[in-house]
Amino acid sequence: MDPLRDFGRNDPCWCGAARKYKACHGRHQPPSVPGQPIVHPDDADRVWLSPTTSMTRDALRRPDAGVPLVLPLGRPQSRPVDIDPAVQVLLDAPRYTTQPLPVLGKQRFEVFDHTQHDRDALADGVADIAVAVSQALGELDLRPGGRPTILWNDEVDAARFVGQTLLFADHVCVPDRVFAALIDDRDDDTVREAIAEQRRLRPLIEAGVVVPVPEALGVAAQAGAVDAMTQRDLRRRDLTDWVRSQLIVEGPTAREAMFINAIDDFDSGQMWLLSRRTVVNEQPDGRNAFTADLLGNYDPAHDYDPWKQQNLDKAVGEYLRHANERLIAGKVFAADYLTTSPFRARLLARKGALPDQPIHSAVWADIPILPGADPATVARAAAEDEAVEDLRQKVRNALRGARDLGAGADALTGLGDELAHASRKLQAAVHTERRWKVLVPALAGLGAIALGAAGPAAIVGGVLSVVGGLVPNLADSAARRREAAYLFYLANRTPRLRR
Numbered sequence: 001m002d003p004l005r006d007f008g009r010n011d012p013c014w015c016g017a018a019r020k021y022k023a024c025h026g027r028h029q030p031p032s033v034p035g036q037p038i039v040h041p042d043d044a045d046r047v048w049l050s051p052t053t054s055m056t057r058d059a060l061r062r063p064d065a066g067v068p069l070v071l072p073l074g075r076p077q078s079r080p081v082d083i084d085p086a087v088q089v090l091l092d093a094p095r096y097t098t099q100p101l102p103v104l105g106k107q108r109f110e111v112f113d114h115t116q117h118d119r120d121a122l123a124d125g126v127a128d129i130a131v132a133v134s135q136a137l138g139e140l141d142l143r144p145g146g147r148p149t150i151l152w153n154d155e156v157d158a159a160r161f162v163g164q165t166l167l168f169a170d171h172v173c174v175p176d177r178v179f180a181a182l183i184d185d186r187d188d189d190t191v192r193e194a195i196a197e198q199r200r201l202r203p204l205i206e207a208g209v210v211v212p213v214p215e216a217l218g219v220a221a222q223a224g225a226v227d228a229m230t231q232r233d234l235r236r237r238d239l240t241d242w243v244r245s246q247l248i249v250e251g252p253t254a255r256e257a258m259f260i261n262a263i264d265d266f267d268s269g270q271m272w273l274l275s276r277r278t279v280v281n282e283q284p285d286g287r288n289a290f291t292a293d294l295l296g297n298y299d300p301a302h303d304y305d306p307w308k309q310q311n312l313d314k315a316v317g318e319y320l321r322h323a324n325e326r327l328i329a330g331k332v333f334a335a336d337y338l339t340t341s342p343f344r345a346r347l348l349a350r351k352g353a354l355p356d357q358p359i360h361s362a363v364w365a366d367i368p369i370l371p372g373a374d375p376a377t378v379a380r381a382a383a384e385d386e387a388v389e390d391l392r393q394k395v396r397n398a399l400r401g402a403r404d405l406g407a408g409a410d411a412l413t414g415l416g417d418e419l420a421h422a423s424r425k426l427q428a429a430v431h432t433e434r435r436w437k438v439l440v441p442a443l444a445g446l447g448a449i450a451l452g453a454a455g456p457a458a459i460v461g462g463v464l465s466v467v468g469g470l471v472p473n474l475a476d477s478a479a480r481r482r483e484a485a486y487l488f489y490l491a492n493r494t495p496r497l498r499r
């Protein structure tokens, strides 16, 4: 799959759902028209915003007092990175001797077991591990004899991410949701669910393969870099116009809400509520009293356009800042940020098209995935198999090459050849070794990923597509695609804005 190409209406959807593109992420009509009446009654827990969307009442309560008022600027805007005071304390914490990742993985579960009923002790233990993990990952980057392949992604389910990347990554970083829940002071159920998620991955975490990372700590460590990169992006009209062209808007809805999603992205869009302010007590000194009404009903006589434009400008800034946070956090953890969303891949490729941008390559590859294989089996196979290690070595070499080779084309072409060779070795292993036979039924197909690498050297503005060839027993269509396997460079293409 080439993320820079339009998807065919009848192609299977990129997101992996068993639907055609036109029936899944290719459906761009908003689910309701402005002001369309709500057909469901509200209840004690949920409020309906449109005929198709509701939200919990809880979500309407903000824990912090007051909401900042931002006046329209008439251009895309972003807000600075927000650093939680608890995160700042951790950033300033003294550094101790580094422990290997498997040791930290085991310590994590000891903390869970010993602090079950004491939230403060749990928070302290998890914070210590978060700092230690950040430090350990940072030091891997400096390891003599070669940097391991470390990938990071915060968009998809951790188990799915591991299934997609285990065959070529030494370490797979996922957001530490226990840390996030404790920092955000979420309720005990949320914390428990996050712990349960990590327990499910326990064999992989204890092997040091899956590494939960404190995302907020990574972003905070480089907040200045995120802000600077975002401000620079916001000054690029080509980039902001392109992001705006990718947004799907629903609203104002029946309840004066507006939703914004990006085409071909995961469904984590953004939402705004229109708040109507009415002066109830006008004072000569200007200190007026207001009432503010959230969740008012759609008013056909009201001009929503300035509000809509302001929110679109903010949405553009949010998408750019979010991409930069992911890239920079990845850099802090010495990991390559990986996205499975074509929207984000296109964004990375566009950002990287200019030489002064700190993202120098976006690698897009169709790779074998192991959906649903149980973590213990995967951990065993990954730890023992020579063919897997071989595959990882190839990727490691190629990623290094893509970073510091001026003639990046050769490095990436070489990666295609090396991966094909490594996959033949893996194929041989699968036919002869029992533990791979256990895994093969789970090899359901190809999944697409994109890598954005942030590094100090200036090089490849490239997109690589390696199609098929990695793993045996794929469907016929994959075999045909292997014949059509190709590598190409963005630099060799005429850049075109899509849609």
Ligand SMILES: [Zn+2]
Binding pocket: 013, 014, 015, 016, 017, 024, 025, 026
């Ligand atoms: Zn889809």
